[in-house]
Amino acid sequence: MTDRTSVGAHRHSLATKHLCAAAYLDRGFRDRVLDEVYHHPELAVAPNPGADAEPVLGHMLHARQLDVMQQSLLAALLLLALIIPEIDKRVFIIGLVVWLGLGLVLVALETTLNATPAQRRNRVASLLTGRNALTLIIFGVAVTAAIAYVSSLSNYDWLQSEDGTIFAVFWLLLLSGCAIGFGAARARRLAVIAAGTEPDSTGRVKSIGSAQRSTVVTYAASRLPFVGSGQNITTWQFALVVRSREEGGPDPEIDPVDLNRHIKDRVATLGEASKGSERLPGLDLSDRVYVSGRDVDAPVLRPSQLRDSGYAFNDIAGVQRDPTTPVRHYLRCELVSWDGELVTTIYCHFALQGECLYVEFSSYLLPPTPDRYHVFKRDGGLRDHALFWEGARSSAMMPVDLVRSPFDTIASALRGIRNSIRNGFGGDQSELEDCGALVGVRELGIGSDRQNYFQSRDSVKYTGILERQILAGLTEYLREHGVDTAELEERVMAIVNHGVINYGDMAAGAVGQGANVTAGSIGGGSQGTVKGGRR
Structure with a gap:
Protein backbone atom coordinates (compact mmCIF):
# COMPACT_ATOMS: atom_id res chain seq x y z
CA MET A 1 0.00 0.00 0.00
CA THR A 2 1.37 3.41 -0.96
CA ASP A 3 1.17 6.28 1.50
CA ARG A 4 -0.88 8.71 -0.57
CA THR A 5 -0.35 11.60 1.87
CA SER A 6 3.29 11.83 0.86
CA VAL A 7 3.04 11.19 -2.87
CA GLY A 8 4.73 14.09 -4.64
CA ALA A 9 5.12 16.02 -1.37
CA HIS A 10 8.88 16.43 -1.93
CA ARG A 11 8.86 16.38 -5.72
CA HIS A 12 9.98 20.00 -6.01
CA SER A 13 11.91 20.44 -2.77
CA LEU A 14 15.36 22.01 -2.90
CA ALA A 15 16.85 18.68 -1.78
CA THR A 16 15.34 16.97 -4.83
CA LYS A 17 16.58 19.74 -7.13
CA HIS A 18 20.08 19.55 -5.65
CA LEU A 19 20.21 15.80 -6.23
CA CYS A 20 18.99 16.32 -9.80
CA ALA A 21 21.79 18.86 -10.30
CA ALA A 22 24.29 16.37 -8.89
CA ALA A 23 23.58 14.13 -11.88
CA TYR A 24 25.48 16.64 -14.04
CA LEU A 25 27.96 17.89 -11.42
CA ASP A 26 29.21 14.75 -9.68
CA ARG A 27 30.00 11.72 -11.82
CA GLY A 28 30.97 9.55 -8.84
CA PHE A 29 27.68 10.17 -7.03
CA ARG A 30 25.66 9.60 -10.19
CA ASP A 31 27.41 6.29 -10.95
CA ARG A 32 26.83 5.07 -7.38
CA VAL A 33 23.11 5.85 -7.53
CA LEU A 34 22.62 4.17 -10.90
CA ASP A 35 24.80 1.16 -10.10
CA GLU A 36 23.53 0.57 -6.54
CA VAL A 37 19.85 1.49 -6.95
CA TYR A 38 18.62 1.76 -10.55
CA HIS A 39 20.41 -1.30 -11.94
CA HIS A 40 19.29 -3.62 -9.13
CA PRO A 41 15.72 -4.49 -10.14
CA GLU A 42 15.93 -7.67 -8.08
CA LEU A 43 16.28 -5.69 -4.83
CA ALA A 44 13.72 -3.71 -2.86
CA VAL A 45 13.70 0.09 -2.97
CA ALA A 46 14.61 2.17 0.08
CA PRO A 47 12.59 5.21 1.17
CA ASN A 48 13.94 8.69 0.32
CA PRO A 49 12.78 11.06 3.07
CA GLY A 50 12.59 14.71 2.04
CA ALA A 51 13.26 13.95 -1.64
CA ASP A 52 11.77 12.15 -4.62
CA ALA A 53 13.98 9.64 -6.41
CA GLU A 54 11.95 9.58 -9.62
CA PRO A 55 13.05 12.92 -11.17
CA VAL A 56 16.56 12.41 -9.76
CA LEU A 57 16.98 9.09 -11.56
CA GLY A 58 15.52 10.55 -14.75
CA HIS A 59 18.18 13.26 -14.81
CA MET A 60 20.90 10.77 -13.93
CA LEU A 61 20.06 8.64 -16.94
CA HIS A 62 20.23 11.75 -19.15
CA ALA A 63 23.54 12.79 -17.54
CA ARG A 64 25.12 9.37 -18.09
CA GLN A 65 24.09 9.42 -21.76
CA LEU A 66 25.69 12.85 -22.09
CA ASP A 67 28.88 11.59 -20.44
CA VAL A 68 29.06 8.51 -22.64
CA MET A 69 28.74 10.71 -25.73
CA GLN A 70 31.50 13.01 -24.46
CA GLN A 71 33.81 10.14 -23.52
CA SER A 72 33.35 8.46 -26.90
CA LEU A 73 33.94 11.69 -28.82
CA LEU A 74 37.06 12.56 -26.80
CA ALA A 75 38.44 9.03 -27.22
CA ALA A 76 37.93 9.28 -30.99
CA LEU A 77 39.58 12.72 -31.15
CA LEU A 78 42.53 11.49 -29.08
CA LEU A 79 42.99 8.46 -31.33
CA LEU A 80 42.86 10.61 -34.46
CA ALA A 81 45.36 13.06 -32.94
CA LEU A 82 47.78 10.20 -32.42
CA ILE A 83 47.43 8.57 -35.85
CA ILE A 84 47.05 11.58 -38.19
CA PRO A 85 50.63 12.33 -39.31
CA GLU A 86 49.91 15.97 -40.19
CA ILE A 87 49.28 16.88 -36.54
CA ASP A 88 52.47 17.96 -34.78
CA LYS A 89 52.38 15.81 -31.65
CA ARG A 90 54.84 18.01 -29.75
CA VAL A 91 52.80 21.17 -30.25
CA PHE A 92 49.66 19.23 -29.36
CA ILE A 93 51.16 17.93 -26.10
CA ILE A 94 52.60 21.30 -25.13
CA GLY A 95 49.20 22.88 -25.78
CA LEU A 96 47.55 20.34 -23.47
CA VAL A 97 50.17 20.97 -20.78
CA VAL A 98 49.58 24.73 -20.94
CA TRP A 99 45.80 24.14 -20.94
CA LEU A 100 46.03 21.92 -17.85
CA GLY A 101 48.31 24.38 -16.08
CA LEU A 102 45.88 27.24 -16.63
CA GLY A 103 43.01 24.95 -15.68
CA LEU A 104 44.59 24.00 -12.36
CA VAL A 105 45.11 27.68 -11.59
CA LEU A 106 41.44 28.34 -12.36
CA VAL A 107 40.30 25.43 -10.17
CA ALA A 108 42.53 26.61 -7.33
CA LEU A 109 41.10 30.12 -7.68
CA GLU A 110 37.53 28.83 -7.62
CA THR A 111 38.27 26.66 -4.59
CA THR A 112 39.77 29.62 -2.75
CA LEU A 113 37.02 32.11 -3.57
CA ASN A 114 33.88 29.97 -3.28
CA ALA A 115 34.60 27.52 -0.48
CA THR A 116 35.12 27.39 3.25
CA PRO A 117 38.45 26.05 4.58
CA ALA A 118 36.85 22.64 5.25
CA GLN A 119 35.44 22.50 1.72
CA ARG A 120 38.82 23.42 0.26
CA ARG A 121 40.48 20.56 2.13
CA ASN A 122 37.80 18.11 0.97
CA ARG A 123 38.08 19.19 -2.66
CA VAL A 124 41.88 18.97 -2.63
CA ALA A 125 41.64 15.56 -0.97
CA SER A 126 39.19 14.36 -3.64
CA LEU A 127 41.74 15.22 -6.34
CA LEU A 128 44.36 13.12 -4.59
CA THR A 129 42.31 9.96 -4.07
CA GLY A 130 40.77 7.22 -6.18
CA ARG A 131 40.45 7.45 -9.95
CA ASN A 132 41.29 11.18 -10.01
CA ALA A 133 44.67 10.51 -8.40
CA LEU A 134 45.47 7.69 -10.86
CA THR A 135 44.52 9.91 -13.80
CA LEU A 136 46.67 12.79 -12.58
CA ILE A 137 49.62 10.44 -12.04
CA ILE A 138 49.36 8.99 -15.55
CA PHE A 139 48.98 12.44 -17.05
CA GLY A 140 51.87 13.78 -14.96
CA VAL A 141 54.18 11.00 -16.15
CA ALA A 142 53.19 11.64 -19.77
CA VAL A 143 53.73 15.39 -19.44
CA THR A 144 57.11 14.92 -17.72
CA ALA A 145 58.26 12.58 -20.48
CA ALA A 146 57.09 15.01 -23.15
CA ILE A 147 58.84 17.98 -21.53
CA ALA A 148 62.04 15.96 -21.12
CA TYR A 149 61.90 14.97 -24.77
CA VAL A 150 61.35 18.54 -25.97
CA SER A 151 64.12 19.85 -23.68
CA SER A 152 66.55 17.31 -25.10
CA LEU A 153 66.22 18.69 -28.62
CA SER A 154 69.25 20.73 -29.67
CA ASN A 155 67.23 22.99 -31.93
CA TYR A 156 63.65 24.06 -32.41
CA ASP A 157 63.30 23.44 -36.13
CA TRP A 158 60.14 21.49 -35.43
CA LEU A 159 58.42 24.77 -34.62
CA GLN A 160 58.97 25.81 -38.21
CA SER A 161 56.59 23.11 -39.42
CA GLU A 162 53.70 25.46 -40.00
CA ASP A 163 51.28 22.84 -41.32
CA GLY A 164 51.83 20.55 -38.33
CA THR A 165 51.47 23.45 -35.91
CA ILE A 166 48.30 24.64 -37.59
CA PHE A 167 46.80 21.14 -37.44
CA ALA A 168 47.73 20.83 -33.74
CA VAL A 169 46.21 24.23 -32.91
CA PHE A 170 43.09 23.31 -34.88
CA TRP A 171 42.78 20.07 -32.90
CA LEU A 172 43.14 21.98 -29.62
CA LEU A 173 40.41 24.39 -30.74
CA LEU A 174 38.25 21.41 -31.65
CA LEU A 175 38.72 20.05 -28.13
CA SER A 176 37.88 23.42 -26.61
CA GLY A 177 34.72 23.54 -28.71
CA CYS A 178 33.87 20.07 -27.45
CA ALA A 179 34.34 21.24 -23.85
CA ILE A 180 32.19 24.33 -24.39
CA GLY A 181 29.49 22.36 -26.21
CA PHE A 182 29.07 19.70 -23.55
CA GLY A 183 29.32 22.35 -20.83
CA ALA A 184 26.47 24.24 -22.50
CA ALA A 185 24.43 21.03 -22.72
CA ARG A 186 24.83 20.47 -18.99
CA ALA A 187 23.97 24.10 -18.27
CA ARG A 188 20.79 23.67 -20.31
CA ARG A 189 19.85 20.60 -18.28
CA LEU A 190 20.40 22.57 -15.06
CA ALA A 191 18.10 25.28 -16.42
CA VAL A 192 15.49 22.59 -17.07
CA ILE A 193 15.73 21.53 -13.41
CA ALA A 194 15.31 25.13 -12.28
CA ALA A 195 12.20 25.46 -14.44
CA GLY A 196 10.70 22.37 -12.80
CA THR A 197 10.55 20.39 -16.05
CA GLU A 198 11.14 16.67 -15.55
CA PRO A 199 12.55 14.13 -18.02
CA ASP A 200 10.34 11.32 -19.26
CA SER A 201 10.34 8.44 -16.79
CA THR A 202 11.12 4.89 -17.87
CA GLY A 203 9.22 1.93 -16.48
CA ARG A 204 12.03 1.19 -14.02
CA VAL A 205 12.15 4.83 -12.81
CA LYS A 206 8.38 4.87 -12.29
CA SER A 207 8.49 1.62 -10.31
CA ILE A 208 11.21 3.04 -8.06
CA GLY A 209 9.17 6.22 -7.60
CA SER A 210 6.21 4.17 -6.42
CA ALA A 211 8.15 1.63 -4.34
CA GLN A 212 10.02 4.30 -2.34
CA ARG A 213 6.72 5.11 -0.61
CA SER A 214 5.58 1.54 0.08
CA THR A 215 4.05 0.66 3.44
CA VAL A 216 6.35 -2.36 3.85
CA VAL A 217 10.09 -1.70 3.79
CA THR A 218 12.18 -4.72 2.79
CA TYR A 219 15.67 -4.01 4.08
CA ALA A 220 18.94 -5.86 3.51
CA ALA A 221 19.90 -8.03 6.47
CA SER A 222 23.36 -6.42 6.48
CA ARG A 223 21.78 -3.02 7.12
CA LEU A 224 19.68 -1.59 9.94
CA PRO A 225 15.93 -1.80 9.23
CA PHE A 226 15.61 1.95 8.72
CA VAL A 227 17.53 1.97 5.44
CA GLY A 228 17.43 5.36 3.73
CA SER A 229 16.96 7.31 6.97
CA GLY A 230 20.59 8.34 7.43
CA PRO A 367 22.06 15.80 6.79
CA PRO A 368 22.02 18.35 3.94
CA THR A 369 23.27 17.57 0.45
CA PRO A 370 26.83 18.67 -0.47
CA ASP A 371 27.36 22.38 -1.00
CA ARG A 372 28.64 21.77 -4.54
CA TYR A 373 25.15 20.71 -5.62
CA HIS A 374 23.59 23.99 -4.44
CA VAL A 375 23.40 25.81 -7.76
CA PHE A 376 19.83 27.00 -7.11
CA LYS A 377 18.56 29.98 -5.18
CA ARG A 378 15.94 29.63 -2.47
CA ASP A 379 13.28 30.60 -5.01
CA GLY A 380 14.47 27.79 -7.30
CA GLY A 381 16.34 29.93 -9.84
CA LEU A 382 19.88 29.21 -10.96
CA ARG A 383 22.82 30.86 -9.21
CA ASP A 384 24.70 32.46 -12.10
CA HIS A 385 28.11 32.41 -10.43
CA ALA A 386 27.77 28.74 -9.46
CA LEU A 387 26.84 27.82 -13.02
CA PHE A 388 29.76 29.85 -14.40
CA TRP A 389 32.31 28.23 -12.10
CA GLU A 390 30.98 24.76 -12.78
CA GLY A 391 31.30 25.30 -16.53
CA ALA A 392 34.75 26.82 -16.11
CA ARG A 393 35.91 23.87 -13.99
CA SER A 394 34.61 21.39 -16.57
CA SER A 395 36.42 23.16 -19.43
CA ALA A 396 39.59 23.62 -17.39
CA MET A 397 39.94 19.90 -16.72
CA MET A 398 39.33 18.85 -20.33
CA PRO A 399 42.95 17.56 -20.75
CA VAL A 400 42.36 15.17 -17.85
CA ASP A 401 39.06 14.05 -19.35
CA LEU A 402 40.85 13.55 -22.67
CA VAL A 403 43.45 11.23 -21.13
CA ARG A 404 40.75 9.35 -19.23
CA SER A 405 38.38 9.06 -22.19
CA PRO A 406 39.65 5.70 -23.58
CA PHE A 407 39.50 4.11 -20.12
CA ASP A 408 36.13 5.69 -19.35
CA THR A 409 34.72 4.53 -22.68
CA ILE A 410 35.79 0.94 -22.01
CA ALA A 411 34.48 1.14 -18.44
CA SER A 412 31.12 2.47 -19.68
CA ALA A 413 30.86 -0.35 -22.23
CA LEU A 414 31.62 -2.98 -19.58
CA ARG A 415 29.15 -1.35 -17.17
CA GLY A 416 26.50 -1.41 -19.88
CA ILE A 417 27.06 -5.11 -20.54
CA ARG A 418 26.98 -5.90 -16.82
CA ASN A 419 23.78 -3.92 -16.27
CA SER A 420 22.09 -5.52 -19.28
CA ILE A 421 22.85 -8.96 -17.88
CA ARG A 422 21.71 -7.92 -14.41
CA ASN A 423 18.49 -6.37 -15.72
CA GLY A 424 17.82 -9.40 -17.87
CA PHE A 425 17.89 -11.73 -14.89
CA GLY A 426 16.40 -9.21 -12.49
CA GLY A 427 12.94 -10.72 -12.64
CA ASP A 428 14.09 -14.06 -11.21
CA GLN A 429 14.36 -13.59 -7.44
CA SER A 430 13.95 -17.22 -6.41
CA GLU A 431 17.70 -17.78 -6.00
CA LEU A 432 18.37 -14.56 -4.05
CA GLU A 433 19.50 -14.95 -0.45
CA ASP A 434 18.64 -11.34 0.36
CA CYS A 435 16.35 -9.13 -1.74
CA GLY A 436 16.37 -6.20 0.70
CA ALA A 437 17.24 -2.59 -0.11
CA LEU A 438 20.86 -1.64 0.51
CA VAL A 439 20.76 2.16 0.31
CA GLY A 440 18.53 5.08 -0.65
CA VAL A 441 19.16 7.77 -3.27
CA ARG A 442 18.78 10.59 -0.74
CA GLU A 443 21.00 8.71 1.71
CA LEU A 444 23.80 8.54 -0.87
CA GLY A 445 23.56 12.30 -1.35
CA ILE A 446 24.72 13.28 2.14
CA GLY A 447 27.26 16.10 2.40
CA SER A 448 30.24 16.09 4.76
CA ASP A 449 30.30 19.83 5.48
CA ARG A 450 28.03 21.46 8.04
CA GLN A 451 26.36 24.35 6.24
CA ILE A 501 25.15 9.76 31.69
CA ASN A 502 28.87 9.99 31.04
CA TYR A 503 30.63 8.21 28.21
CA GLY A 504 34.12 9.50 29.03
CA ASP A 505 35.81 11.02 32.09
CA MET A 506 33.66 12.40 34.90
CA ALA A 507 34.23 13.86 38.36
CA ALA A 508 31.31 14.23 40.78
CA GLY A 509 30.74 14.70 44.48
CA ALA A 510 28.06 15.21 47.13
CA VAL A 511 27.37 18.79 48.14
CA GLY A 512 25.35 19.87 51.17
CA GLN A 513 24.31 18.38 54.49
CA GLY A 514 22.93 14.85 54.04
CA ALA A 515 23.61 14.79 50.29
CA ASN A 516 24.36 11.51 48.49
CA VAL A 517 26.12 10.83 45.21
CA THR A 518 26.34 7.84 42.94
CA ALA A 519 28.68 8.29 39.99
CA GLY A 520 30.20 6.04 37.38
CA SER A 521 31.52 5.80 33.85
CA ILE A 522 29.89 3.98 30.95
CA GLY A 523 31.31 2.98 27.57
CA GLY A 524 34.61 2.07 26.02
CA GLY A 525 37.51 4.18 27.23
CA SER A 526 35.58 5.47 30.23
CA GLN A 527 37.28 5.92 33.60
CA GLY A 528 35.78 6.28 37.05
CA THR A 529 34.84 4.53 40.26
CA VAL A 530 31.34 4.29 41.70
CA LYS A 531 31.32 5.91 45.14
CA GLY A 532 28.64 6.97 47.57
CA GLY A 533 28.87 9.24 50.57
CA ARG A 534 26.93 11.24 53.14
CA ARG A 535 27.90 14.47 54.81
Missing part, protein backbone atom coordinates in the same frame (compact mmCIF):
# COMPACT_ATOMS: atom_id res chain seq x y z
CA GLN A 231 22.54 8.53 10.67
CA ASN A 232 21.33 7.28 14.04
CA ILE A 233 21.06 10.03 16.67
CA THR A 234 19.74 8.08 19.64
CA THR A 235 18.08 4.79 20.51
CA TRP A 236 16.57 3.67 23.79
CA GLN A 237 14.15 0.98 24.92
CA PHE A 238 12.58 -0.40 28.06
CA ALA A 239 10.13 -3.09 29.16
CA LEU A 240 7.37 -2.13 31.60
CA VAL A 241 5.43 -4.67 33.68
CA VAL A 242 1.74 -4.06 33.04
CA ARG A 243 0.03 -4.14 36.45
CA SER A 244 -3.13 -2.57 37.82
CA ARG A 245 -2.95 0.77 39.57
CA GLU A 246 -5.29 -0.62 42.24
CA GLU A 247 -3.74 -3.21 44.55
CA GLY A 248 -5.28 -6.59 43.90
CA GLY A 249 -7.13 -5.32 40.84
CA PRO A 250 -7.38 -7.28 37.59
CA ASP A 251 -4.52 -6.99 35.11
CA PRO A 252 -5.30 -4.22 32.60
CA GLU A 253 -5.80 -5.15 28.97
CA ILE A 254 -3.77 -3.08 26.54
CA ASP A 255 -4.30 -3.21 22.78
CA PRO A 256 -1.05 -2.29 20.93
CA VAL A 257 -3.08 -1.12 17.93
CA ASP A 258 -5.15 1.23 20.08
CA LEU A 259 -2.04 2.45 21.92
CA ASN A 260 -0.26 3.18 18.63
CA ARG A 261 -3.33 5.06 17.35
CA HIS A 262 -3.48 7.16 20.54
CA ILE A 263 0.22 8.14 20.24
CA LYS A 264 -0.19 8.86 16.53
CA ASP A 265 -3.21 11.13 17.07
CA ARG A 266 -1.43 13.03 19.86
CA VAL A 267 1.73 13.62 17.82
CA ALA A 268 -0.28 14.59 14.71
CA THR A 269 -1.60 17.69 16.51
CA LEU A 270 1.98 19.02 16.70
CA GLY A 271 1.93 19.58 12.95
CA GLU A 272 -0.39 22.56 13.43
CA ALA A 273 0.45 25.74 15.33
CA SER A 274 -1.42 26.31 18.60
CA LYS A 275 -2.08 29.50 20.53
CA GLY A 276 1.16 29.35 22.48
CA SER A 277 3.36 27.12 20.32
CA GLU A 278 4.68 26.91 16.77
CA ARG A 279 4.11 23.80 14.68
CA LEU A 280 6.68 21.11 13.90
CA PRO A 281 7.66 21.61 10.23
CA GLY A 282 6.89 19.00 7.60
CA LEU A 283 5.50 16.51 10.11
CA ASP A 284 4.25 13.31 8.49
CA LEU A 285 3.15 10.24 10.46
CA SER A 286 2.61 6.79 9.02
CA ASP A 287 2.60 3.14 10.00
CA ARG A 288 5.46 1.17 8.48
CA VAL A 289 6.24 -2.53 8.47
CA TYR A 290 9.86 -3.73 8.27
CA VAL A 291 11.09 -7.13 7.18
CA SER A 292 14.51 -8.43 6.21
CA GLY A 293 15.16 -9.44 2.63
CA ARG A 294 16.30 -12.82 3.97
CA ASP A 295 12.88 -13.48 5.51
CA VAL A 296 10.76 -13.02 2.38
CA ASP A 297 10.85 -14.55 -1.08
CA ALA A 298 10.65 -11.20 -2.94
CA PRO A 299 10.47 -7.48 -2.12
CA VAL A 300 7.20 -6.68 -0.34
CA LEU A 301 5.20 -3.48 -0.87
CA ARG A 302 1.92 -4.23 0.96
CA PRO A 303 1.16 -6.19 4.16
CA SER A 304 -1.08 -8.60 2.26
CA GLN A 305 1.93 -9.68 0.15
CA LEU A 306 3.58 -11.08 3.28
CA ARG A 307 1.28 -14.10 2.94
CA ASP A 308 3.25 -15.10 -0.17
CA SER A 309 6.25 -15.69 2.12
CA GLY A 310 4.30 -17.69 4.69
CA TYR A 311 3.20 -14.98 7.15
CA ALA A 312 -0.44 -14.92 8.30
CA PHE A 313 -0.88 -11.17 7.96
CA ASN A 314 -3.50 -9.31 5.97
CA ASP A 315 -2.98 -5.83 7.39
CA ILE A 316 -0.79 -3.68 9.63
CA ALA A 317 -2.92 -4.41 12.71
CA GLY A 318 -2.04 -8.09 12.47
CA VAL A 319 1.68 -7.27 12.48
CA GLN A 320 1.22 -4.95 15.49
CA ARG A 321 -0.50 -7.65 17.56
CA ASP A 322 2.07 -10.37 16.80
CA PRO A 323 5.65 -9.36 17.74
CA THR A 324 6.98 -12.93 17.54
CA THR A 325 7.76 -13.01 13.81
CA PRO A 326 10.63 -11.31 11.91
CA VAL A 327 8.06 -8.78 10.64
CA ARG A 328 7.91 -5.65 12.82
CA HIS A 329 5.71 -2.58 12.93
CA TYR A 330 6.97 0.95 13.67
CA LEU A 331 5.21 4.26 13.92
CA ARG A 332 7.26 6.58 11.71
CA CYS A 333 7.32 10.30 12.55
CA GLU A 334 9.09 12.24 9.81
CA LEU A 335 9.99 15.92 10.09
CA VAL A 336 11.21 17.60 6.90
CA SER A 337 12.74 21.05 7.34
CA TRP A 338 15.03 23.45 5.47
CA ASP A 339 13.13 22.59 2.26
CA GLY A 340 14.08 18.93 2.39
CA GLU A 341 17.72 19.54 3.25
CA LEU A 342 17.27 18.29 6.82
CA VAL A 343 15.14 15.25 7.68
CA THR A 344 14.63 13.92 11.20
CA THR A 345 12.83 10.58 11.44
CA ILE A 346 11.56 9.02 14.67
CA TYR A 347 10.63 5.33 14.87
CA CYS A 348 8.50 3.96 17.73
CA HIS A 349 7.70 0.31 18.36
CA PHE A 350 5.23 -1.02 20.94
CA ALA A 351 4.90 -4.72 21.76
CA LEU A 352 2.95 -6.62 24.40
CA GLN A 353 4.86 -9.75 25.28
CA GLY A 354 5.76 -11.66 28.47
CA GLU A 355 3.22 -9.62 30.50
CA CYS A 356 5.26 -6.51 29.69
CA LEU A 357 4.88 -3.54 27.41
CA TYR A 358 8.05 -3.15 25.39
CA VAL A 359 8.77 0.35 24.05
CA GLU A 360 11.53 1.20 21.56
CA PHE A 361 12.47 4.66 20.30
CA SER A 362 15.01 5.53 17.58
CA SER A 363 15.88 8.84 15.96
CA TYR A 364 17.66 9.26 12.62
CA LEU A 365 19.09 12.25 10.76
CA LEU A 366 19.57 12.91 7.05
CA ASN A 452 24.50 25.86 9.17
CA TYR A 453 24.92 25.31 12.91
CA PHE A 454 21.18 25.35 13.52
CA GLN A 455 20.55 22.53 11.06
CA SER A 456 22.27 19.99 13.29
CA ARG A 457 20.70 21.49 16.42
CA ASP A 458 17.22 21.38 14.88
CA SER A 459 17.40 17.62 14.54
CA VAL A 460 18.37 17.29 18.21
CA LYS A 461 15.53 19.65 19.12
CA TYR A 462 12.90 17.74 17.17
CA THR A 463 14.12 14.47 18.65
CA GLY A 464 13.77 15.86 22.17
CA ILE A 465 10.30 17.27 21.51
CA LEU A 466 8.91 14.07 20.02
CA GLU A 467 10.59 11.96 22.67
CA ARG A 468 8.86 13.97 25.39
CA GLN A 469 5.48 14.02 23.63
CA ILE A 470 5.50 10.29 22.92
CA LEU A 471 6.37 9.47 26.53
CA ALA A 472 3.66 11.86 27.74
CA GLY A 473 1.14 10.23 25.41
CA LEU A 474 2.20 6.78 26.60
CA THR A 475 1.80 7.77 30.26
CA GLU A 476 -1.58 9.35 29.54
CA TYR A 477 -2.87 6.26 27.73
CA LEU A 478 -1.75 3.82 30.42
CA ARG A 479 -3.32 5.92 33.18
CA GLU A 480 -6.61 5.98 31.30
CA HIS A 481 -6.51 2.17 31.17
CA GLY A 482 -5.79 1.73 34.88
CA VAL A 483 -2.11 0.78 34.57
CA ASP A 484 0.30 1.55 37.41
CA THR A 485 2.63 4.17 35.87
CA ALA A 486 5.03 4.66 38.80
CA GLU A 487 7.76 2.60 37.15
CA LEU A 488 7.13 4.32 33.83
CA GLU A 489 7.48 7.77 35.40
CA GLU A 490 10.85 6.79 36.85
CA ARG A 491 12.02 5.57 33.46
CA VAL A 492 10.74 8.75 31.81
CA MET A 493 12.84 10.84 34.20
CA ALA A 494 15.90 8.70 33.39
CA ILE A 495 15.34 9.07 29.65
CA VAL A 496 14.64 12.81 29.77
CA ASN A 497 17.72 13.36 31.94
CA HIS A 498 19.93 10.97 30.01
CA GLY A 499 22.38 13.82 29.39
CA VAL A 500 23.93 13.17 32.84
